[in-house]
Amino acid sequence: xxxxxxxxxxxxxxxxxxxxxxxxxxxxxxxxxxxxxxxxxxxxxxxxxxxxxxxxxxxxxxxxxxxxxxxxxxxxxxxxxxxxxxxxxxxxxxxxxxxxxxxxxxxxxxxxxxxxxxxxxxxxxxxxxxxxxxxxxxxxxxxxxxxxxxxxxxxxx
Numbered sequence: 001x002x003x004x005x006x007x008x009x010x011x012x013x014x015x016x017x018x019x020x021x022x023x024x025x026x027x028x029x030x031x032x033x034x035x036x037x038x039x040x041x042x043x044x045x046x047x048x049x050x051x052x053x054x055x056x057x058x059x060x061x062x063x064x065x066x067x068x069x070x071x072x073x074x075x076x077x078x079x080x081x082x083x084x085x086x087x088x089x090x091x092x093x094x095x096x097x098x099x100x101x102x103x104x105x106x107x108x109x110x111x112x113x114x115x116x117x118x119x120x121x122x123x124x125x126x127x128x129x130x131x132x133x134x135x136x137x138x139x140x141x142x143x144x145x146x147x148x149x150x151x152x153x154x155x156x157x
Contacts, residue, residue: 001044001046001047001050001073001074001077001079002046002050002052002077002079003046003077003078003079004043004044004045004046004077005043005044005046005073005074005076005077005079006041006042006043006044006073006076006116007040007041007042007044007069007072007073007076007116008040008041008069008072008113008114008115008116008121009038009039009040009041009113009114009116010038010039010040010091010111010112010113010114011036011037011038011039011111011112011114012036012037012039012110012111012112013035013036013037014035014036014037041116044073046077054080054154054155055079055080055154056080056081056082056083056150056153056154057071057074057075057080057081057082057083057084058082058083058084058132058146058147058150059071059082059083059084059085059087059126059128060084060085060146061085061086061087061088061125062088063087063088063125063126064087064088064089064090065090065091067087068087068088068089068090068125068126071087071126072115072126075126075129076116080154081129081130081153081154082126082128082129082130083128083129083130083131083132083146083149083150083153083154084128084131084132084133084146084150085128085131085132085133086125086126086127086128086131087125087126088125089121089122089123089124089125089126090122091109091111091113091121091122093109093110093111094107094108094109094110095107095108095109095110109122130153132145132146132149132150133146134146
């Protein structure tokens with residue numbers, strides 16, 4: 001990275017064990033948390049010896065979690081263009097519950113994540129600067145028009 005860049009920030013419910021315990025002993029159930037904790041957004045300084053040449057990112061809709069962490073910072077630091085499809089908009093770190101006896105499982109986000117500007121991230125994802133979607137015909141033919149177009153646009157003067 002050649003410029004300062006930010007990551008996302010997130011909020012998650014804050015629970016206080018003592019308060020929850022008092023609710024249980026009083027014969028009630030723990031109340032839903034009414035406090036939230038906010039973490040981020042982090043600011044990262046560029047490395048003084050970062051490579052300054054042309055670089056781009058090509059992503060598809062399968063980009064999620066750590067992939068999105070990378071692309072978001074690349075985009076925020078204006079390091080280069082992003083080509084392809086909108087990312088998945090997932091945060092990682094979900095609460096996971098498996099029901100093997102039924103052959104199923106589910107995941108629920110444990111936090112609400114936001115872009116550095118405060119816009120919602122979950123379910124939205126990172127939009128590319130230049131959308132490039134493959135067609136069914138290209139996929140069947142084994143043609144990678146996304147990569148070809150991204151290379152062409154990146155190397156253009």
